[in-house]
Amino acid sequence: MKRVEQLKRVIRVARGETAPDLVLKGGRVVNVFSGEILRADVAIAGDRIAGIGRYNGPRVIDSRDCFISPGFMDGHMHLESTLLAPAALAGAVLARGTTAIMADPHEIANIMGVAGIRYLLESSQGLPVDIYFLLPSCVPATDLETAGASLSASDLAPLRRVKRVLGLAEMMNYPGVLYGSEPVLEKLAAETCGVRDGHAPFLTGRDLNAYIAAGIGSDHECTRLAEAREKLRLGMHLMIREGTQAKNLKTLLPLVNARNGRRCLLVTDDLHPHDLLERGHLDHLLDMAMAGGMAPVEAIRMVTLNTAEYFGLRDVGAVAPGYRADLLLLSSLKPVRVRSVIKGGKKVFDAETPVSEDTRPRGCGPAGAMHIRPFGPEALAVPEAGGRIRVIGLIPDQILTRQLFCEPTLRKGVVTSDVSRDILKLAVVERHRGTGRIGIGFVQGFGLKEGALASSVAHDSHNIIAVGGNDDDLYGAIKAVEAMQGGLAAVCKGKVVAGLPLPIAGLMSDRPLAEVAAGWKALRRAAAELGSPLAEPFMALSFLALPVIPELKLTDRGLVDVGRFCPVPLFVGE
Numbered sequence: 001m002k003r004v005e006q007l008k009r010v011i012r013v014a015r016g017e018t019a020p021d022l023v024l025k026g027g028r029v030v031n032v033f034s035g036e037i038l039r040a041d042v043a044i045a046g047d048r049i050a051g052i053g054r055y056n057g058p059r060v061i062d063s064r065d066c067f068i069s070p071g072f073m074d075g076h077m078h079l080e081s082t083l084l085a086p087a088a089l090a091g092a093v094l095a096r097g098t099t100a101i102m103a104d105p106h107e108i109a110n111i112m113g114v115a116g117i118r119y120l121l122e123s124s125q126g127l128p129v130d131i132y133f134l135l136p137s138c139v140p141a142t143d144l145e146t147a148g149a150s151l152s153a154s155d156l157a158p159l160r161r162v163k164r165v166l167g168l169a170e171m172m173n174y175p176g177v178l179y180g181s182e183p184v185l186e187k188l189a190a191e192t193c194g195v196r197d198g199h200a201p202f203l204t205g206r207d208l209n210a211y212i213a214a215g216i217g218s219d220h221e222c223t224r225l226a227e228a229r230e231k232l233r234l235g236m237h238l239m240i241r242e243g244t245q246a247k248n249l250k251t252l253l254p255l256v257n258a259r260n261g262r263r264c265l266l267v268t269d270d271l272h273p274h275d276l277l278e279r280g281h282l283d284h285l286l287d288m289a290m291a292g293g294m295a296p297v298e299a300i301r302m303v304t305l306n307t308a309e310y311f312g313l314r315d316v317g318a319v320a321p322g323y324r325a326d327l328l329l330l331s332s333l334k335p336v337r338v339r340s341v342i343k344g345g346k347k348v349f350d351a352e353t354p355v356s357e358d359t360r361p362r363g364c365g366p367a368g369a370m371h372i373r374p375f376g377p378e379a380l381a382v383p384e385a386g387g388r389i390r391v392i393g394l395i396p397d398q399i400l401t402r403q404l405f406c407e408p409t410l411r412k413g414v415v416t417s418d419v420s421r422d423i424l425k426l427a428v429v430e431r432h433r434g435t436g437r438i439g440i441g442f443v444q445g446f447g448l449k450e451g452a453l454a455s456s457v458a459h460d461s462h463n464i465i466a467v468g469g470n471d472d473d474l475y476g477a478i479k480a481v482e483a484m485q486g487g488l489a490a491v492c493k494g495k496v497v498a499g500l501p502l503p504i505a506g507l508m509s510d511r512p513l514a515e516v517a518a519g520w521k522a523l524r525r526a527a528a529e530l531g532s533p534l535a536e537p538f539m540a541l542s543f544l545a546l547p548v549i550p551e552l553k554l555t556d557r558g559l560v561d562v563g564r565f566c567p568v569p570l571f572v573g574e
Helices: 002-013 086-094 104-111 114-123 153-161 172-180 182-188 207-211 225-234 249-255 273-278 282-291 296-302 305-311 471-483 512-531 537-545
Strands: 022-029 037-045 048-053 060-062 067-070 074-077 099-101 130-135 163-171 195-198 236-240 262-267 327-332 335-345 344-348 389-394 401-406 408-411 414-416 423-429 438-444 452-455 462-466 486-491 494-500 553-554 556-562 564-569
Touching: 002 153, 022 296, 022 327, 048 401, 067 553, 074 236, 074 262, 074 282, 074 305, 086 099, 086 512, 114 130, 114 153, 130 153, 153 182, 163 182, 172 182, 172 207, 172 335, 225 236, 225 249, 236 249, 249 282, 262 282, 262 305, 262 401, 273 512, 282 296, 282 452, 282 462, 389 553, 401 438, 401 553, 423 471, 423 553, 438 553, 438 556, 452 471, 452 537, 462 471, 462 537, 471 486, 471 494, 486 512, 494 512, 512 537
Parallel strands: 022 060, 022 067, 074 099, 099 130, 130 163, 163 195, 236 262, 389 438
Antiparallel strands: 022 037, 037 048, 067 327, 327 335, 335 344, 389 401, 408 414, 423 438, 423 462, 452 462, 452 486, 486 494, 553 556, 556 564
16 A cells, blocks of 8 residues: 555656655756757656656755766676775765666675675665675686585575575576586576576677577677677677776777667676776766767666666666656766766765765674685795796786796796796685695786785685795785785785785775775785786786686686686696
């Protein structure tokens, strides 16, 4: 009966028979249905938009100098990549116009399993930003690494009943789909109501057909126009990604047009704290899209209506009668500038009177995970075995890598880093189960002249990953991360020159954005002083352990040839 009374009141307000609770007066309404921008009032009753036209009421916000837009929605984001707890993240993105996020919690799930997912669900409850979740499909991502948990379809089943769970998150194990892996297909088959997100870099032809035929509806891993075009033609929703490390917007934007634009979304995927603080969130992606020639309404549609419809959210994503009043007052469209945010009919942000950040950990509990079998520096030594070695080659601004074959540098019968050739030792230390496994490899492209970097953020299993110009500092950086119970560290000549503790599962801080961003900047500065030319050395480091992104990666079990989806030895002659 309460719902009936609410409907009656919305109808009366829409007809002008009853005064609205709030009127946004005289604004320029961004109409994502028609592609127009129209001058009108927006009448709000409770948490709903009652009408668009001419309305009056006791409470009015003068919007004549503003554009009235739907709240922005990020269709694919890993909360953990921001290094922020949900409350701190919500405060940061709200100021940028984001009112909803579709999160894949597979980072924390790889460490804590279902308990990690429940922590994010509980700590994101009641925030001014709606954080929805998709259940992680690949925990662990592969059997080529050691994670802290393993989740089956039955493990995930109770979570499907949670209201904010919208489907199955990115299916990274596309070989498992193609070759009919029972556990993989069980997860796909169990998802009968929500979406099934994809993750299939370079997949094409009949294999792509098979992947989509399994019910997978989106992809955010396109890096080339031809790849994106083929996936659109076969019915996928194209998530155009522009994050901190993977930047695909400029490459893929020319593909979007009036015929296919309704199938395209803008997403961030992985966004680190300094980018969020200095550049913004979806507002930054909109600025880039419009700078690339896209009309403002078309760009905004890609972070509002398109996102809502793909995820089956029927009452958000537009400024229209009956839709939830999740609205933005924008003082400018080009560039996007947020003046106020209305959430559920109530003002929750105003640029002139910013609210203080809520940084409470919200039930974090015993979220740390650092179980490393004791080892000494000698465990990092690589005895010479004859022949060339496989080396991971970085690709700027991508999480893809190349597989290189190089002559090793030898000292006293062991293979060492060679800073003169920018070939540095890489180590992945298992931190979840105390197995003592340490994967050793080499990487070219970091540019360190001395010292070492280490991180407990190492996608997707999040073991400790470290790179260094010598074994002593490499060992010191790993031990510094262990001592912090998770975090990031830069070490030179045995001294920690910069560090950022991440006490929540070794992935997230319990501090506010400005503090975390400052720590991140200090680490970037330290890496630069050690010689690295990379804009995001720790972001690049974190993806070198991800064995579902081509071409060569390193896990605690050793090197992985992603194209062949199998382990390969360090020495080519083996």
